[in-house]
Amino acid sequence: MVEFFIDGVPVQAERGQTVMQAAVASGHTIPYFCWHPQLSTPGNCRICMVEVEAEGGAWFDISCNMPVTAGMRVLTDSEKVRELRRDTMQMITLNHPVDCGICNKSGECMLQDHHFAYNGMPSLSRDPKQHATKFHDLSDRIMLDNERCIMCSRCVRFTAEVSKSNALGVQHRGDHSLIRCAADVNFDDDPYSDNVIDICPVGALLSRDLLDHARVWYLKATPSVCPGCERGCSINIWTRKTEWTLRSLDQRLNNRIDRITPLENPAVNGPWVCNKARDLAAIFERPRVTHPLVGGQETSVASAIEAAAALIAAARHPVALVSNWGSNEELAAFHATLAPSFQNFVKHDWQPQPGERLEDDVLIKADKNPNSYAARAIFPLLPSDASSAIPLSTDLVFVWGEGAPMHAIPESAQVVLLTSYALPENTRAHVVLPISIQTERAGHYTNFAGTSTGFSACGPAVATVSDAERLFERLFAAVSSVQAIMTAGVR
Amino acid sequence: MSGQRVFMDFPITATSHTLADYRARGGYEAIGKALREMQPEQVTKEVATAGVLGHGGAAFPAGRKWGVITLNDGQPHYLCMNADEGEPGTFKDRWLLEHTPHLLLEGMLLGAYALQARHTFVYIRGEFDLAYRRLADALEEAYAAGLFGEQILGTDFACDLVIYRGAGSYVCGEASAMLTSLEGKKGYPRNRPPRLTVAGLYQKPTVVNNVETIANVPYIVKHGSARFREIGTPKSPGTQLLSVSGHINTPGVYEVEYGYPFADFLANECGGMLRGATLKCVIPGGISTKVLTAADIMPITMDHQAFLAAGSQIGSQGMIIVAEGTCMVSLLQVMTRFYHHESCGQCTPCREGMGWLEKISNRIVAGRGAPSDIERLYQISRANDGTTICGLGDAAGYATVGILDKYREEFEYYIANGRSMYDGRVEVAV
Numbered sequence: 001m002v003e004f005f006i007d008g009v010p011v012q013a014e015r016g017q018t019v020m021q022a023a024v025a026s027g028h029t030i031p032y033f034c035w036h037p038q039l040s041t042p043g044n045c046r047i048c049m050v051e052v053e054a055e056g057g058a059w060f061d062i063s064c065n066m067p068v069t070a071g072m073r074v075l076t077d078s079e080k081v082r083e084l085r086r087d088t089m090q091m092i093t094l095n096h097p098v099d100c101g102i103c104n105k106s107g108e109c110m111l112q113d114h115h116f117a118y119n120g121m122p123s124l125s126r127d128p129k130q131h132a133t134k135f136h137d138l139s140d141r142i143m144l145d146n147e148r149c150i151m152c153s154r155c156v157r158f159t160a161e162v163s164k165s166n167a168l169g170v171q172h173r174g175d176h177s178l179i180r181c182a183a184d185v186n187f188d189d190d191p192y193s194d195n196v197i198d199i200c201p202v203g204a205l206l207s208r209d210l211l212d213h214a215r216v217w218y219l220k221a222t223p224s225v226c227p228g229c230e231r232g233c234s235i236n237i238w239t240r241k242t243e244w245t246l247r248s249l250d251q252r253l254n255n256r257i258d259r260i261t262p263l264e265n266p267a268v269n270g271p272w273v274c275n276k277a278r279d280l281a282a283i284f285e286r287p288r289v290t291h292p293l294v295g296g297q298e299t300s301v302a303s304a305i306e307a308a309a310a311l312i313a314a315a316r317h318p319v320a321l322v323s324n325w326g327s328n329e330e331l332a333a334f335h336a337t338l339a340p341s342f343q344n345f346v347k348h349d350w351q352p353q354p355g356e357r358l359e360d361d362v363l364i365k366a367d368k369n370p371n372s373y374a375a376r377a378i379f380p381l382l383p384s385d386a387s388s389a390i391p392l393s394t395d396l397v398f399v400w401g402e403g404a405p406m407h408a409i410p411e412s413a414q415v416v417l418l419t420s421y422a423l424p425e426n427t428r429a430h431v432v433l434p435i436s437i438q439t440e441r442a443g444h445y446t447n448f449a450g451t452s453t454g455f456s457a458c459g460p461a462v463a464t465v466s467d468a469e470r471l472f473e474r475l476f477a478a479v480s481s482v483q484a485i486m487t488a489g490v491r
Numbered sequence: 492m493s494g495q496r497v498f499m500d501f502p503i504t505a506t507s508h509t510l511a512d513y514r515a516r517g518g519y520e521a522i523g524k525a526l527r528e529m530q531p532e533q534v535t536k537e538v539a540t541a542g543v544l545g546h547g548g549a550a551f552p553a554g555r556k557w558g559v560i561t562l563n564d565g566q567p568h569y570l571c572m573n574a575d576e577g578e579p580g581t582f583k584d585r586w587l588l589e590h591t592p593h594l595l596l597e598g599m600l601l602g603a604y605a606l607q608a609r610h611t612f613v614y615i616r617g618e619f620d621l622a623y624r625r626l627a628d629a630l631e632e633a634y635a636a637g638l639f640g641e642q643i644l645g646t647d648f649a650c651d652l653v654i655y656r657g658a659g660s661y662v663c664g665e666a667s668a669m670l671t672s673l674e675g676k677k678g679y680p681r682n683r684p685p686r687l688t689v690a691g692l693y694q695k696p697t698v699v700n701n702v703e704t705i706a707n708v709p710y711i712v713k714h715g716s717a718r719f720r721e722i723g724t725p726k727s728p729g730t731q732l733l734s735v736s737g738h739i740n741t742p743g744v745y746e747v748e749y750g751y752p753f754a755d756f757l758a759n760e761c762g763g764m765l766r767g768a769t770l771k772c773v774i775p776g777g778i779s780t781k782v783l784t785a786a787d788i789m790p791i792t793m794d795h796q797a798f799l800a801a802g803s804q805i806g807s808q809g810m811i812i813v814a815e816g817t818c819m820v821s822l823l824q825v826m827t828r829f830y831h832h833e834s835c836g837q838c839t840p841c842r843e844g845m846g847w848l849e850k851i852s853n854r855i856v857a858g859r860g861a862p863s864d865i866e867r868l869y870q871i872s873r874a875n876d877g878t879t880i881c882g883l884g885d886a887a888g889y890a891t892v893g894i895l896d897k898y899r900e901e902f903e904y905y906i907a908n909g910r911s912m913y914d915g916r917v918e919v920a921v
Contacts, residue, residue: 043682044838046878060877065682087874091843124870126861127850151836170677170836173660175846177836 004072019063019074020048030076031085031114033092033201034152035064038271039161042153045092047114049084051075060084082118089119095130095175096202097147098123105203107216111150130175138168138179139187141194141208141275146178149204155179155196162272163362165190179204191274191357191364198261198271209278210259218244219258224455225445226260226277227325227350227370227438231363232447233269235277236261237439239458255459257281257439267451274363276356284437287422291464293432301433301464305471308416308431309478312341313486315396315414319389321347322379323401323418324369326468327443328452331371333469334400335378337476342398345382345389346375349403365448374446399429400468418468435468436461494748495722497710497730498703503590508625510632513593519638521709522600526646529712531562534605538708541716542728546583547573547664547701548777548807550795559688560606560696569697570608571673572599572705574615574622575657575664578777579829581809583732584702586744588615588622591706592629596652598705600638601712603650606698610651614669617657627654661833665881666699667691668835679837680881703732703808723749727794731808738765738814749794756793761812768814772897776806778826779886781893782813803893818911819898823891824852830887841884844871848891855902858909865902868895 002013006028013022023030024037033045043065050063053073060081063074075081093115100106132146151170156179159167167185171178181187197205221236238259245254260280262273292304299307312318320342322334350368352358359366383389386408390397397409399417406428409415417429420437440461446452461467466474506512513519525534539554560568572595576584587595595613603611615623630652633639641649655673662668663678670692672678691697707729711719720728727749733756736742740762747756757763757770764770770785781803791797798805813822831849836842848871851864872888872895879885895902904912 041682042837043880046839049878062682065684067684084874084878087870088839088878091839091847091874094843094847124867125847125850126864127847127854130846150839151842153837172836174831174834174836175842177842 002068002070004068004070004074006074007076008073013068017068019050019066019068019072022068023063023074023076028076030063031118032064033110033114033150034154036154036157036199039154039157039199041065042157045088045150045152047085047088047092047118049081049088051078051081085118086121089115090121090124092150093119093123094125095132095147096150097129099148103148103203104206104211105148105200109203110201132176132178138181138205139190139193141188142197143206143208143211144179145204145206148202149179150202151177151179152201154199154201155205158192158196158199159187159190162195163190163192165192167193168196191276191360192272192362194275194278195262195272207259207278214240214258221261221263222439222456222458223263224438224458225370225453226273226280227283227445228274228276228280228368229365230367230369230372230448231269231365232370232445232451232453233273233277233363234263234265234453235273235280236263237280237458239439257284257458265453268447268453269363272363274357276364284439288437288465289419289422289426289432289434290462292434293426293429295430296427301466304431304433305474305478308433309475309482311396311414311416311430312338312398312475312479313482315341317391317393318342318396318398319394320344320398321382321400321404322375323347323349323468324372324375325349325401325438326371326375327438327441327455328371328374328446329443330467330469330472331374331378333472337472338398338479339379341479343389344379346372346379347382347386347401347404348372349401351403367448370445370447373448373450377446418471420465433471434465435471436465440465441467441469494751495730496746497719497722498587498591498594498706498732499746501591508590508592508629510593510629510636513591517713518593518709519597521713522597522604522638523644525601525604525712526644526648531605531607534601534708534712537711537716538605541707541711541719542726543704543707543711543719544727544729544795545701546703546707546731546808548578548779548804550805553700553704553707556688556698556700557602557605559686560698562607564696567610567695568606568608569692569695570599570602570606570611571666571670571692571697571699572611572613572702573664573666573669573699574613574619574626574702575669576616576619576702576807577661577664577833578779578807578809579826580736580774580811581734581777581807582736583734583744583808585619585622586732586734587702587706588619589625592626593633594706594709595626595702596629596633596638598708599652600643600650601708602698602700602705604648608698609649610653612673612692613652613654614663614673615654615656616664617659623654623656630654660835661829662835662881662883665883668881669699670697677835679835680883682880724792724794724796726796731793731805733760733793733808733810735761735810735812737810737812738768738817739763739812740765747793750792752792753788754790757812764812764814768816770812771815771817772813772819774811774813774890775803777809778811778829778890779882780804780806781889782897784897816913818905818913819894819901820852820855820905820911823894824849824856826890826894827852827887830883830890834883835881838880838884840875841879841887844875844884845887847871848887855905858905860902860906860909862903862906864906865895865899 011026032048043062048063136144138144156168167187171180219238220241224237226233226235264271291298294307386405392410394413415429416431418433439458444452444454535557544550663672665680667681668678723729734744745760772784773788827848831845834841834845872891875884875888
C-alpha cells in the first residue's frame with residue numbers, strides 16, 4: 001500500500017494504481033468522461049486534470065494516467081484546476097449542440113452533470129458550430145448523433161477490449177472525427193453492442209428501441225436478474241413510475257418494460273449485459289394466460305385448483321416437470337409441498353433460438369434458463385429422450401412452466417399446466433393455472449457458478465394470476481383434503 | 492564563414508548519393524571501427540559526451556535518451572528514425588535523405604549497435620518521393636554489400652531496417668504517434684507515462700531520433716566526441732542544418748555551426764532580404780515556435796541558449812523570414828488553418844481548440860472580428876498549454892500567443908477597421 005494525499009486527506013492506494021483509481025476507491029470525486037474502470041485509459045477528454053504540489057512548483061496532469069507515488073499531494077479543486085476544467089468544458093461543448101431538451105440522454109447525461117458542476121457558463125464562442133451527421137445507424141439497434149459525440153472513444157474501446165468484435169473505429173481526424181462501424185463488420189452481429197449506449201457519456205449513442213419513448217425521470221428501475229441464460233446477469237428493469245402513469249396512454253404502454261440496463265454486479269456480470277437481456281420485453285410481454293381454464297373453459301382459481309387437486313389425488317403414476325425458471329423460493333416450496341406426490345424431473349423451459357450465440361467467454365452461457373443450477377440440485381434432469389421418463393403408464397403429468405415435451409406425454413395422461421403465457425401447447429392441458437412472471441414477483445436465481453442473485457417485482461400481477469409458490473401451497477392443501485376425504489370414504 | 496561542416500562536406504554530383512561515392516569519402520568506416528573496437532555502451536557514451544542535441548525540435552540530448560535503454564534486459568529494443576519531416580518551413584532532413592542516405596544508414600547501424608536493436612525502422616514522410624527512392628536504393632545497396640542483415644562486416648552483429656512511408660499526417664511526426672502508426676493503427680499520440688524508452692513500439696523500449704541527430708553519429712564515432720565538441724558552442728555542440736525560406740534572395744538548406752550570428756546568416760547564406768525589403772520578424776524553428784521580431788533576432792547568435800533567452804526556440808530549424816509589409820493576422824490565419832487541419836482529434840482541447848482558433852482568425856480576416864476575439868485567442872492557447880496528449884496543441888498555442896504578444900496592434904486595427912494594416916504587398920526599401 002502507498003499513502004498519498006488528495007486535497008490534504010490521506011488516501012491508501014494499491015501499488016500501481018492511478019490517482020483516478022485511488023480517488024474512486026476512496027470516495028473522492030474527480031470528473032471524467034473517457035475513463036471507464038473496465039476499459040483502457042486513452043486520456044483524451046482531459047477533464048480529470050489535477051494539480052500536484054511539488055517542491056519545484058506545482059504541475060498538472062490527467063489523474064487517470066497518473067501513477068500514485070508515496071506522499072504525493074494531489075489537489076482536485078484548486079483555483080487553477082477549476083479554471084482548466086472550465087476551459088475544457090468550453091471546448092467539449094463548443095461543437096456539441098446542447099440540445100438537452102430533445103435528447104434522450106437528458107437526465108442521466110454525464111455532460112449535463114459536469115457542465116452543471118464545473119462550468120455552468122454559456123458558450124463563449126461567437127462562431128457557428130461544426131455540423132456533423134445525425135441519425136446515423138450504427139446498427140439496427142443503435143443510432144448515432146455525431147454532433148453530440150465528444151470523441152471519448154469509450155464505445156470504440158468497448159468493441160476492441162470487451163466484446164472483441166472490433167466493430168467500431170474513428171474515421172477522419174480533428175473536429176471532423178466520426179465514430180463509424182468498420183466496413184467489414186456488422187455491428188448487429190455483436191451480441192453486446194447495446195452496452196455502448198450505457199457507457200456513452202453523452203447522448204450520441206441511443207437505443208432505437210427507447211428513442212423518444214419516455215424521459216428517464218418518468219421511469220423507475222427495478223433490480224432484477226436476466227433469465228436469458230444461466231449466467232444470471234443483474235439488470236435494472238425500467239418501467240413507468242406510478243405517479244407518471246398517463247390516462248391518455250394506452251394501458252399497455254403505461255405498463256410496458258421501457259428498457260433494460262445492466263446493474264453492476266462484479267461477482268456475476270460486471271457492468272455489462274448482452275443484447276438478449278435488453279430484449280427481455282419480447283419474452284415477458286408475450287400474450288398471457290389471465291384466467292384459469294378447466295377443459296378449455298374459463299373458471300375461477302378456486303375451482304381450477306379443486307379440479308387439479310382431484311386429478312392429482314386420483315393419479316397412480318404422476319410425473320411432474322419442474323420449471324428451471326422457477327425461483328429458489330418456488331423450487332423449495334414445490335419440494336416441500338407437491339414434490340413427494342410425483343416423480344419429478346427438471347425440464348428446460350427455454351431452448352437456444354436460431355441464430356442466437358450459444359456460448360462465449362464474455363458472459364453468454366449455453367443453458368438458456370436462469371435457475372437450472374438450483375433446480376438440478378433438487379431434482380434430476382429430464383432425459384433428452386423424454387418418453388423414457390414418462391412411461392405409457394403415466395396417468396398425470398404436472399407441468400410447471402413452458403417448453404414441456406407435450407409430444408412425449410402419453411395420450412391417456414391428463415395434464416395439469418401452470419403457465420404464464422398463452423401458447424398452443426396449453427390446449428393439451430386439462431387444467432391450466434396462470435402463474436405470475438418474474439417481473440410480478442420477487443425471488444432469487446442461482447447461476448451456473450452457484451451465486452444467488454435476487455430480483456424484485458416491478459408491479460403486481462392481475463388478481464386471477466397467482467404466484468406459483470402460493471399455488472403449490474393451495475394445491476397441496478386441496479390435495480391433502482381430497483386425500484383425507486378419500487381415506488375417510490375407504491374407511 | 493559559417494564554420495566547419497559535418498554533413499555538407501562533399502560536392503553534390505549525379506552519383507554522390509551512392510554507396511561507392513559514400514565509401515570513397517570515408518563512409519561506413521565508423522561502423523567498422525565501432526564493431527571492431529568499441530562496446531555498445533562505449534558508442535552511447537561517446538554520443539553522450541559529444542553532447543549532440545536532438546534536431547527534431549525538442550533539443551533533447553541524444554546520448555541521454557540512448558542511455559536510458561538497459562542493454563541485455565531480455566527484451567527487444569527498437570530504434571526508429573523520424574523522417575516524417577512535416578513542420579511547416581522545415582525541409583532540412585529531406586536534404587540528408589536525398590543527398591547522403593548512406594550516412595543515415597550508417598548512423599542507424601551505429602544506433603542499433605549501441606542500443607542492441609535487432610530491428611530498426613525509418614518512418615519517412617509519404618510526400619517525400621526522391622528522398623524515399625534514394626533511401627530505398629541506398630538500403631538495397633547496403634544489403635547487397637552485407638552492411639545489413641546477418642553477420643555485418645563479418646561480426647556477430649545483425650540488424651535489419653524497414654522503411655515505412657507515412658500517409659501525410661503531421662501529427663505522425665510526434666514520436667509516439669509515429670510508433671502507433673508504425674504498428675498499423677491510426678496515428679494517435681500516446682499519453683506519458685510510460686515513456687517510449689520504457690514502452691514504445693509494440694510496448695518495447697524504443698528510441699526515436701530525428702534524421703539529423705542520427706546523421707551526427709557516424710562523425711562522432713569516427714572522429715571522437717572531443718573533435719565534435721570543437722564545433723559549435725560549448726552548450727550547443729555541432730552544426731545545424733537550417734532550412735530557410737521566406738522573403739530572402741536565396742532560400743535553401745544551409746549547414747552552420749551553432750553560435751553563428753543571425754545577422755551574418757541573413758546577409759551571407761540567405762543573400763539578404765528579397766529586393767532589399769526590411770526584415771519584420773522571423774519564425775525561427777518551424778511555425779510552432781514563437782515569432783522573433785527583427786529587434787529580437789538581429790543581435791543574437793543561432794544556438795539554443797541564445798534563442799531561449801530571446802523567448803523562442805530553434806525548434807526544427809525551419810526558419811521563415813518575414814519582411815515588413817506582411818500582415819500578421821493573415822499569417823496567423825494560415826497557421827491556424829494548418830493546425831486545425833492536422834489536429835488528430837484525440838484529445839479535447841486541441842480537437843476543438845484548433846477549429847475554434849481557425850474560425851476566429853477567419854472571421855477577423857473576413858472583417859467580422861470582435862474586440863473580445865483577441866482575449867478568446869489567448870484563452871484557447873492557454874487552455875492548450877500543457878493540457879494535451881502531444882505537443883501539437885501547445886505548439887499552436889505558443890505560435891498564436893507569440894504573434895499576438897508581438898503584433899497585437901495589427902489585430903486591433905484589423906478588428907476595428909475590418910481590414911489589414913497592410914495592403915498585402917511586401918514593403919520594399921527604396
